[in-house]
Amino acid sequence: MRGRPLLPFLRIAGWLPPWLAPGTLIPGVPAMRAPASNPSGVHFLRDRTVIAGLLRSARPRGGDLVLELGAGPGVLTAALAGTGARIVAVERDAAFAARLRRRFAQRPVTVVEDDLRRVRLPRRLFAVVANLPFATGTAVLRRLLGGRDVPLRGADLLVEWGFARRLTRPVPRDAETAWWAARYELRIARRVPATAFAPAPRVAAAHLVVRPRQLDRRALPVLRALLTDAYRRPAAPLTAVLAAHVPAARAHRLARSTGIAPPAIAGAVPPSVWAALAAAAVVAEPAARARSIS
Numbered sequence: 001m002r003g004r005p006l007l008p009f010l011r012i013a014g015w016l017p018p019w020l021a022p023g024t025l026i027p028g029v030p031a032m033r034a035p036a037s038n039p040s041g042v043h044f045l046r047d048r049t050v051i052a053g054l055l056r057s058a059r060p061r062g063g064d065l066v067l068e069l070g071a072g073p074g075v076l077t078a079a080l081a082g083t084g085a086r087i088v089a090v091e092r093d094a095a096f097a098a099r100l101r102r103r104f105a106q107r108p109v110t111v112v113e114d115d116l117r118r119v120r121l122p123r124r125l126f127a128v129v130a131n132l133p134f135a136t137g138t139a140v141l142r143r144l145l146g147g148r149d150v151p152l153r154g155a156d157l158l159v160e161w162g163f164a165r166r167l168t169r170p171v172p173r174d175a176e177t178a179w180w181a182a183r184y185e186l187r188i189a190r191r192v193p194a195t196a197f198a199p200a201p202r203v204a205a206a207h208l209v210v211r212p213r214q215l216d217r218r219a220l221p222v223l224r225a226l227l228t229d230a231y232r233r234p235a236a237p238l239t240a241v242l243a244a245h246v247p248a249a250r251a252h253r254l255a256r257s258t259g260i261a262p263p264a265i266a267g268a269v270p271p272s273v274w275a276a277l278a279a280a281a282v283v284a285e286p287a288a289r290a291r292s293i294s
């Protein structure tokens, strides 16, 4: 054993954190500092373990449709294409787009040369797997999670660490994030160090996992109204906000059903609870019971 390197053994045994594991950096993607002018936050993936983590979480299969936003030289595209899923790789840079077309000519990859903030989204069920330019995070989530008719099966995104932390706060600070978080489970799978990219960004990234919650479509208008109201007057009691949208007696029952101790204020209610309240509000109560209370 003398003189044998210890790292490969530890790696096989699973005792090393992935970013220390040898052989995980992709050759040809050089390590360098981010230039002062990199306004859209473009940084290329150079760590195979991060790509493996995205794929393990997204689980694309044959027949699936996967959108990659900002495909660049195609490191992630290649991994996605290997799953058998159909890949739509969006890339704004003409040289990268041409290179992607050549590289994936024989693979189930469609290259779309377009701006990822405006590209037409698929009409059929699709997933998104992407290493997003940091500057586009809000615009992308607004498109994916803001609308009511986007057939999004889920998204696995590399985004700026601070952005991911803001999105996953137990109670978001603004109504828009609350709307996203009420309809989609948002969680951080892992912190991704700046060294996983070239050029290395100034801050770390996060693998953000987005999955839709099961929510009756009829509840969406109520949910939107409740959130708008709650974020307009966060110090108001929860029951007061509910009572503005459902009969008062029902508002009290709904508030009690959350299990949140009264007198809860609207600004302390997590998005998943608003979603449950909206869903409950659109379910018809048994007539007899409703009559006896009203």
Ligand SMILES: C[S@@+](CC[C@H](N)C(=O)[O-])C[C@H]1O[C@@H](n2cnc3c(N)ncnc32)[C@H](O)[C@@H]1O
Pocket: 040, 041, 042, 043, 044, 045, 046, 069, 070, 071, 072, 073, 074, 075, 076, 077, 090, 091, 092, 093, 096, 114, 115, 116, 117, 131, 132, 133, 134, 136
């Ligand atoms: C963060 S890099 C990721 C590249 C590659 N997926 C990777 O992980 O190495 C982002 C890529 O998105 C492209 N890009 C930046 N802004 C874009 C936009 N608004 N629309 C489409 N592509 C964009 C850049 O040209 C770059 O190739």
